[in-house]
Structures are given as C-alpha cells and as structure tokens.
Amino acid sequence: MKRSGPLYTLLGGLLLALFMLSLNATTGTGNSSYGGDSPGAASPAPTSSAPGKGKASPTPTKSATKSPSKKPPAKAEYAGRTADDAAAVSVSIRDGKAIAYYCDGHDAESWLKGNVEDDGSMRLTGKHGAKLNGTLAGNAVRGKVEIDKQARDFTAARAKKPSGLYRATTEVRGAKIDGGWIVLPDGRQVGILKRDGKPQKAPRLDPDTGAVMVDGDRLTASPVVP
Structure with missing residues (x-):
C-alpha cells in the first residue's frame, strides 16, 4: 500500500497531460505565429478603380495656345471670273494695299482700291459708287463686286506670271x-x-x-x- 501513492501521482499527471493535449487540440485555431488572418476574419476591402470612386489622380492639362492668325501675303496677284461668267476680276496686293479691276471685255469696267486687313478682308471702292468686298481664303479672293448697282459674286485664284x-x-x-x-x-x-x-x-x-x-x-x- 505504500507504493500506491506514487502510482496515483503518476496517473494523475498522465490524466492532466491528456486533458491539456485535448484542450490544445480544441483551441488550436488561434492566431498564427506568422501573423496570418484568422479564419472568418474580414479581408481588407480592395481599392476600387471604378470611375467616380476613390481619389482620382490629377490629369495634366495643356495650356490653351491660340495660333496667331495668318496675315495676308505682302505681295500677290489674283485673277478670276464672276459666278455668272459675265466679267473678270483681278486683285493685286502689296503690303496691305489692294487695287482691283473689273472688266466685262466690252464696255463695262472699273478700277477699285483700298486696304487689306490683317484678317484678309478688304473693302475696295471706285468711281460712280463701285465697290468690292472680298476676303482672302486660302489661295483665292472671294467676295462680291458691285458695278453700276449690279452685284456679282466672284472668285479670283492666286495667279503666277504672266497671269x-x-x-x-x-x-x-x-x-x-x-x-x-x-x-x-x-x-x-x-x-x-x-x-x-x-x-x-x-x-x-x-x-x-x-x-x-x-x-x-x-x-x-x-x-x-x-
């Protein structure tokens, strides 16, 4: 009977060890030693790239630069006809000045003169109320000429000598x-x-x-x- 004390003590230790092992197995779902998330923990919300959500990165903008208007040529000749083919019109330009000639080849003619503006527009006048309103557009002068109170549209293309x-x-x-x-x-x-x-x-x-x-x-x- 004297040896039963140590035996009981040994059995009690074994039972305590089994109980602890069982307890650890039951609660072994604790935090990982590597810092991983526990099962069931909410994952961080992904950053949304959808338009209108989150903070949009600023878009660099180019400063608006206005192109300077193209000035009329310092020296140019133009020649063409009226829209109804009844007469010819020629315009000569030198350094912002213009002189024009309207002629039907029979008995109607007029010399007109005036200035050419920076935007290519011109308002030329001649005798007896003659006038020519035109605009430089590309390689031509287009507008309206009025002679003897009769107005005609015209187009005069850029001319090269001998025209x-x-x-x-x-x-x-x-x-x-x-x-x-x-x-x-x-x-x-x-x-x-x-x-x-x-x-x-x-x-x-x-x-x-x-x-x-x-x-x-x-x-x-x-x-x-x-």
Missing part, C-alpha cells in the same frame, strides 16, 4: 489711250481699251513682254501694283 493685271496709259496720234487687261490663269484675256474715253474691246496683249499694238503703234502695258 495678272496690266494697264497702259499713253497718247497715240493725239488720242488719249487707257487700256486694262486681266490675264487669267488659263491664258485667256479680258480687257477694255478706251480711246478718248470711248470703250472698246482691247487688242491682245503679249503677257511676256507687255507689248500691244494700237492703231499700228506698239505700246507697252505694265503690271499694276497698288
């Missing part, structure tokens, strides 16, 4: 001669020659030399500039 505007003023055998010619880009010519103020169709002009024959005399027409 353009020519004029000759002189005296031949006691008669005052004043002639105007428009040489169109396709080579056609429209002009009026006045002898002492009486208009008639102008003789053909040699655009390469400016030479023109009037009553057997050779005259020279020059390019018109403002």
Whole structure:
C-alpha cells in the first residue's frame, strides 16, 4: 500500500497531460505565429478603380495656345471670273494695299482700291459708287463686286506670271489711250481699251513682254501694283 501513492501521482499527471493535449487540440485555431488572418476574419476591402470612386489622380492639362492668325501675303496677284461668267476680276496686293479691276471685255469696267486687313478682308471702292468686298481664303479672293448697282459674286485664284493685271496709259496720234487687261490663269484675256474715253474691246496683249499694238503703234502695258 505504500507504493500506491506514487502510482496515483503518476496517473494523475498522465490524466492532466491528456486533458491539456485535448484542450490544445480544441483551441488550436488561434492566431498564427506568422501573423496570418484568422479564419472568418474580414479581408481588407480592395481599392476600387471604378470611375467616380476613390481619389482620382490629377490629369495634366495643356495650356490653351491660340495660333496667331495668318496675315495676308505682302505681295500677290489674283485673277478670276464672276459666278455668272459675265466679267473678270483681278486683285493685286502689296503690303496691305489692294487695287482691283473689273472688266466685262466690252464696255463695262472699273478700277477699285483700298486696304487689306490683317484678317484678309478688304473693302475696295471706285468711281460712280463701285465697290468690292472680298476676303482672302486660302489661295483665292472671294467676295462680291458691285458695278453700276449690279452685284456679282466672284472668285479670283492666286495667279503666277504672266497671269495678272496690266494697264497702259499713253497718247497715240493725239488720242488719249487707257487700256486694262486681266490675264487669267488659263491664258485667256479680258480687257477694255478706251480711246478718248470711248470703250472698246482691247487688242491682245503679249503677257511676256507687255507689248500691244494700237492703231499700228506698239505700246507697252505694265503690271499694276497698288
């Protein structure tokens, strides 16, 4: 019976050890030693990239730069016809000044002049209320010309020599001669020659030399500039 004390003590220790092992197995779902989340713990909400949610990163904006308006050319010639093909119109530009000639090739003509604005617009005037309102657009002048209270739309394309505007003023055998010619880009010519103020169709002009024959005399027409 003396040995039963230590035996009971040993059995009690074994039972206590079994109880502790059972308890650890039951509660072994505690926190991981690696810092992982416990089962059932809420995961961090993912950052949303949907438009309108969260803080949007600022978008760099370019400063608005206004392009300067293109100014009219310092030197240019334009020639064309009215929309109804009744007459020709030519415009010569030099350093913000313009001179234009309207001519039907028979008996109606007008010389007009004025300024060219920075935006390409022009308001030219001539005798007897003649006026031309036009605008430079690309390689042409477009607008309306009014002669003898009759308005016509026109388009005059950029012209290269020998196309353009020519004029000759002189005296031949006691008669005052004043002639105007428009040489169109396709080579056609429209002009009026006045002898002492009486208009008639102008003789053909040699655009390469400016030479023109009037009553057997050779005259020279020059390019018109403002």
